[in-house]
């Protein structure tokens with residue numbers, strides 16, 4: 001993806017072109033593009049006069065940043081201990097089957113990206129799947145299709 005450099009410039013300028021704001025700048029670029037395209041990282045590095053490797057270092061250190069395009073909806077399946085013992089692996093298998101992607105991948109139609117996480121801090125609700133910011137607690141493989149369908153047919157996106 002080629003990004004409009006002026007968009008990155010606007011974000012960098014909003015932070016006074018300050019190197020200490022690198023994380024905030026990357027967060028805003030990701031919010032704009034849904035991920036961190038290589039061109040955008042190069043532009044940020046150039047504008048902040050930082051080595052590109054340093055910008056990449058930050059972008060790859062934080063799990064919240066993605067260097068790959070993300071789907072319209074983010075599906076996070078918790079595999080933390082509490083969710084695991086309550087059946088999360090079977091839930092993950094069903095999500096993989098329904099979306100036909102592996103964790104870290106995005107569906108061909110760019111609707112969904114699947115990720116696994118290691119505890120979302122709501123263990124009492126486990127097994128837990130979070131779609132975007134909506135928590136789907138005590139989910140079972142049998143409920144997965146119905147939950148995902150809400151987002152497949154939400155009339156937004158493609």
Ligand code: FES
Nearest residue numbers: 078080083120123
């Ligand atoms: S282990 Fe899943 S929310 Fe804590």
